[in-house]
Amino acid sequence: MIGHTKSSSRSLWVSSLVEKTKQGIACIRLGNVHVIAVTSPEIAREFLKTHDAVFASRPTTMANHYASRGFLQVFATPMGPQWKKMRRVLVSAVLNPATLQWLLPKRVEEADNLVSRIYKQCCTCVHEGKMINVRNVAWQYGGNVLKSMVFNKRSFNGDGSEEEDQEYVEAIRTALSLINAFCVSDYMPCLRWLDLDGHEKMMKQAVDTVDKYHDPLIDERIKSWRSITNDHISTRKPHQDLLDVLISLEDDHGRPALSSEEIKAEVLELAMAGFDNPANAAEWALAEIVNQPHILKRAVDEIDRVVGKNRLVQQRDLSQLNYVRACAREAFRLHPVATFIIPHVSLSDVTVSGYFIPKGSHVLLSRLGLGRNPEAWDEPLKFRPYRHLNTGSQLPVQLTEPDLRFISFSTGRRGCPAAELGTEMTMMLLSRLLQGFNWSVPRGTLLLDHLQSKDALSSPPLILHARPRLSALVYRMTS
Template sequence: MSIFYLLSFTHNKFTRSKLRPPLPPGPTPLPFTGNLISMLQNKPTFRWIERMMDEMNTKILCIRLGNVHVISVSDQKIALEFLKDKDKIFSSRPESVSAYVTSGGYLNTALAPMGDQFKKMKKILASEILCMTRHKWLVNKRNEENDNIVRYINNKCVTNDGVTRGLVNVRIVGQQYSSNMVRKLIFGNRYFGKGSADGGPGKEEIEHVDSLSSILCYVYAFCVTDYFPWLQWITDFDGHEKMIRNAISRARKYQDPLVDERIQQWKDGVRRKQDDLLDVFINLDNPRLNVDEIKAQIVDLSLAAYVNVSNNVEWVMAEMMNQPMIFNKAVNELDLVVGKDRLVDESDVPYLNYIKACVKEALRLHPVATFNLPHVTTADSTVAGYFIPKGSHVMLNRIKISQNPEVWDDPRAFNPDRHMNGDKEVVLTDHNLHTFSFGTGQRGCPGMLLGSTMTTMLLARLVQGFTWELPPNEPHVDLKENLHDISKAKPLLALAKPRLPHHIYSTLDYEGKAPTMVQMGVAT
């Protein structure tokens, strides 16, 4: 009888495997290790995957690392099958050492697997933190940072500390603006420390931003121990775990004490009025968050806002400076909509279609990373006629999807006009994924409103407030990417000069208070 059942089981298994669709095309895996050796021989991994897709002429690729099938997708229609049609089974996240450490044990929104914790945190973000009501409530804090970045650049134009007058590192501008903005919205203060004399970042802010950059390098990087978990008990094979733990430690040494102090202030009755997002987090009642959840979510927000805004604005400025006609068109729009007697503000954003088209085009050409955060399937499925096994890691190629020649003419050219559609307002979201900006489905970015506003306002302030020229002996901006990521290889350096009346700059608010953490001696 047992032999009969064994033969029956074997027959049924063989029949099922014969009837099911094939796996997506990919390199032939070795027993046990799969394609691991090839991956280790072809760093960086994302460029190796792109090369294979080009060589095999496929829009969906399967590589096997250990027992895990990694599915790479470079087609908009196939991506929508994953994110819309079958979002229910493809909206979880893979387990990963880097994600676990970054999220404080999967306590935040972006990295938490599908489940009660993710649903709770996403609901809080959507209804309490990143909603329209809260967005309006925080407008004054955003205005302060919009003014502060103009003041900082203007200081560069009027001082000369042994360097070229007016020479501005646009990458630092973007990083400072976005990280200052997050600190102001969450903690109510611009700096962890005192900042620098010219209004730029101080040593505390520089270390914090560096730590965020390091975290982003290692979150869901292709780490061997993620595919062979038993190795974690033996060795940190890639060194990734040490790197991510050190980076998280550096970031949280500035953030966590402020959270602890604020919680104590509310307990002691010293603080009674909500003024920033940290106050909102602390006073949530249904559901109530514990201190570890608050700290993890603050890391999540800091990472998302910092990297996306700064990366986009550096690239869009670089592209525009290489095409003066486009830059002039953006300037003319600002002069027409806003004029030169005041600085552009958020109420102008709906009417700045060309500025937003420039932002959207940079998002299309230069996303912050090649792949989105990976999804993991919770059940066997079929997508685009291929079998996707349960537990597969699905990664969508932002660049290939956004530069689809079937959607865009001359897809690699920077052409903001392709997003202009008569009198219709240009929006940065694209749920059809013609431009892979904020994603879609359950894992779509909940910070679309804040991210769009910050990016548009920063670009508008840079273009309206200053004229920009390349340094001497630099005829054009070098648009080369880094080898190990797709950020701009060299920071954009440009000469800025004020283009508005002097009184516009002289009336900017010069106040910038440091948090009480400095007084506590944590950061000096």
């Protein structure tokens, strides 16, 4: 069993420092590193828009090292040729619209499985419904979507056992929380061998656990592809999934473009990337929506009007669910998955908003601080999807926020390259949960405790009561 960290330790002390300065920017020195936290949207834009090129690197922290298998993938890798190569691969081969469209049936299958899994739990008591751990089902959905797109599998051992899934999901959750955690030795490398906070041991265990599931499949698949090439079979197998895509990429000389280590690092990145953000936004949006019956009614009415009750929400419906989109956007603003985005590192000395920022500084944009900034938002602690409805505009509400008034996918060279996929996953998850079930707060529990928690990941999971709201026939279509 892998332990949990106080993932927010870095978050808490840096954000309280920011609160104290009231300037929207604060700097502290840890070891030899200047750590700069930002809560002002104007200053955030200076960093990631005006001076984007300067702040386009990442720190070589212990957790980033393990998560990237030695800085071989995208998100944790400092600016340089390896980051450029892998980002190009990700954008052009994995996240391009044609590939995403080709893999749509796999994502739809996982959205069906989500509904059918909850329905089956409810079926043990159809009239009274069932308590559902929303966090678990949401994380499972994100994990399964990526597993299915990458490995063409829902489960690693073939029988979809919950226990195995749980170990895998827990390991990814631990790795993600350690990437966001403060680790003493990142700022005082001479202490690394002591592993004072135990983070290195936990991170290594988490990544080893994930690799235990991934690596044999990747090795076997590489062998099968490379044996085809060695035998000079000119007609290649059709691709079944993203693993086939990554293995069969070729450089200008017709040689494999990615080494097996790079493929493993990229698969690890994809497995981690889809887990937390869509699940977190859907969980918190649902908690807030259920807490305010008029919002719940409006969201469900919209789904019934656009989709009806005889079929489930599909990808093509999502752009028309404007109110549900506004709810998801509001969840990103108010309940971010982590207090900060992954740090950016400055590549040279620069002056930003009148502050001198030395080369090598770590810049942390505060997701909480920006999204809840009273200068930028009216009644910032209230969940009000209405604020995002752009009256007069024909365009659907976007979940992206390039002006950094809050952080969803961020912006610039290091901005999330998967905004389209992330939006689809978040919207599909939230809309299917709202359409498929009547949700209510279990008697004797208080939703308010959940909603007032500042830290999304360390808050207790959302447990709600679910009752099917569609005819049994519709659920049967999913199984």
